[in-house]
Amino acid sequence: MSAPATADDERPDGTGGDGGAAYRPVDRAAMRGERSTPPHADGLPGVGKVLELIRDPHGFYEDLGYGYDADVVAYRVNRTPAVMLTHPEYVQQVLVEDAPKYRKGHVVSRAFEGFGEKGLVASEGEEWARDRSLVQPAFYRERVEAYADTMVEEAERAADEWADAESVRVDAATKEVTLRIIARTMFGTDLSGRGAVIRDAADAILSRVEPTNPSAYLPVWVPTPSNRRFLNAMRGLKDAMSEMVAERRASDDADGDDLLSMLVDAEYDDGATMSRERLQDHLVTFVFAGHETTALLLTWALRSLARNPGAQAELQRELDDALADAPGGRPTADAVADLPYLDAVVDETTRLYPPAYNLFREAKRDVDVGPFEVPAGTTVTTPQWVVHRDERWYDDPESFVPDRWTPEMREALPEYAHYPFGGGPRSCIGNRFATLEAKLVLATLLSRFDVTPKTEDVGVRFTATLQPDRPVHLYFTERTT
Template identity: 40%
Template sequence: MSVPSGDAAGERDRTKEAAEPGAGDDGGELPTEIPPGPRGLPLVGNAHSLVRDPEAFFEEMSGYGDVVSYSLPRLQFCTVLHPDLIGRVLLTDFEQFGKYGFEDLGGEFASEGLLLTEGEQWRRQREAVQGAFTMEQIGSYAGAMTRYADELVADWDDGQAVVLNEAFSELTLQVLAHSLFDIELGAEAALVTEFAETLNARGSLDGVSTFLPMWLPTPENRRYKRVLSEFREFVERLIEERRGRADEYDDVLSTLLTAEDEAGRTMSDVELRDQMATFLFAGHETTSLALTYAVLQVAQHGDVRDRLDAEYADVLGGDRPTVADVRALDYTERVVKETLRLYPPAFITFREAREDVELGGYRIPAGTKLTLPQFFVHTDDRWYDDPEAFDPDRWTDGFEESLPDFAYFPFGGGPRHCIGMRFAMLELQTVLPTVLQRVEFDLLSDPDPELDMAITLHTEEPVRARVRTR
């Protein structure tokens, strides 16, 4: 095992080329050298550096190259920073890398849901779920997306101070409840939100509890288990109420209740529950964070706001956008892409090596957890000029063509890319124009908020803005 001292950080030349596969090996054998990385402490590994400042820790790691080892209590990790190598993990060598869902945390949450299943079970589920996310089906939710956005704005008075995270969280939750279950959420909305908060608190990178096993009766674990069980009961109740009436509805739940695999089997009760729970979590938080960050940026860039206004006047003329309009909202799409670049709500994608593999000329031992950090790769100056700047205009066709695959992957990539990607993009591209045509936002909180790397990329403090109706 060859692990250079921390002094090596910063000395390595980071080039645009990924290291040659197999470099350092002899004649096709797996290399023996494991990736270098910062030295950790006994037992806790590098947890102290990660918890103290995750961004600085990844910055430090990048000094060791594009494949870097580190460790956390009980676990060996490796981060992959080059798009070509990320492409190998997610796409080309997909079979060699399984999902890593934080063992007991993910296991408790929705181990039978699409996000965490593996192999044949995942393939079967993905096929069944695909039927609920066709473009035609997703398009049918556009009306609900803009209707809820309109209702949200109608509730705001001129001059009112609003908390963007909360407002958009409520909005995306209502859109999901409609698309998944064809219901309007009342008091249960608080339960879903509490569940998301609890899961984030349990999985936050700057919380010590994240590194403790689930069976320990810590206050975080106890709270998490209680809220999870209430959340599950709620989802199970919705499924039960629907059984036998699937053909009366045209939503995700009905599609899944009736979907059969080649052998004519439908999903088990647990699979169905975990599927719906996964969608509620994966689709709610991520999209509401993206809306929050988009507005955060638009509010501080008058030039971006002017361009959006001109586009809306031209394409929409004050109307709510339809699916057909979205195709013409080119600048809005760039604003959304740039938002997801700078603030990827799913900021790290996790994998686990199923066997000993070669990556970037190093040996990755079986069982090593891999982190593919969107938040870091998306701001790498090898691929992006002035990477920290919010600049929707960088997203020209020419730029996209020249960008290496996997230098931008807010929705992951390969066979397990986000199944809700088109749903989320449609929601972002319909909700933003609906809201922005009706109001302007004056930021009341920090324009460059501290970020909290929890399960998703949160702000430490809520983003507040004063609304000016138009």
């Protein structure tokens, strides 16, 4: 998505990512010299920053991300020591170059407790590696592009449903679209009959790990109302996934080549098969992450375009030209593969509103990050929410400006100043799928409708993903030309 910084850490124009604030390079002399301890953020005895995180997650990230004039800041949440990294080079070092020195760790394990400990996001070591290798073919480029027709069909179905509506609550409606897409493409089935169960489970997951929810800092077995709701919802979701597996095994498609068949028929090199618990965790993870994150990308993109009519018009002009000669004027994988403004809209949306807004690792042993020492067991966070909004890399970073994504800006931008899907060996396996899906759905909708806002003031809600803090309603009006 973006090119690495130049080798000597200098910008050709001596400025930030697109001619903005002065670029502050990493102190390479310090990195070669004596190691030091990162500056430590203030916190309350015993609980550290946890009360700030509960009361005001936005302020928590503002304080640690920009309040210390440092790219590595140590802090504590309850008894957990942590450091926050906000320089692209440090992010790249942790996620890519020194990836074997880190594990996902107990913060991720706690977040996935009760629904996905053995899934691809939270599992570790050899078990993770063999399962990632097992399902990787489902996400090869050729396989993903073969899903394009289904993605467009479901986008057109949504467009027909929305055409006669007074307004559309897009944060809910896009989840319906993306759930139908992943059900048909990855599972070869229709999950509409299980939609209520999946929606309840998704809401319970989001609530369970929301920083403002005190239960997020407790084991899942502690019988708080939030935990009880979560466990009940997970039982319903896992039962639904087991029913889906049983239906596949009993069907004529039992030897299919989609993701569900790969998991159901899994056999490892030693002849072992996948346990029922692991299979459930994979399915729950893919159902949740596979539709939730792309729905958020679409929600934030549509809302941003509705509030920026100039950007919307520019995208529509590009789409009109690109689809003029396409059969039926329908988007295809090839048609959206090389559209600079559509790419810019997606990149700008994931910059401002990365669905996964923070990544967590845990140091397996004492490690160095730049010039700093990080002790074993420390939780290391690399928040896209902070890095993507840093004025060193982006002019006017709080604004939605697709025009910033020029070839020159992409060339100058450090590689890990924009990393909405993570990076390194643990990067999101569904990156290609989600990006193509978002482009095709946006192309289908924006080539047919003008979009304007009904809900004006929308903020962010920090949960497992970056949610809007209230329902988002938009008007969809059929274009006249």
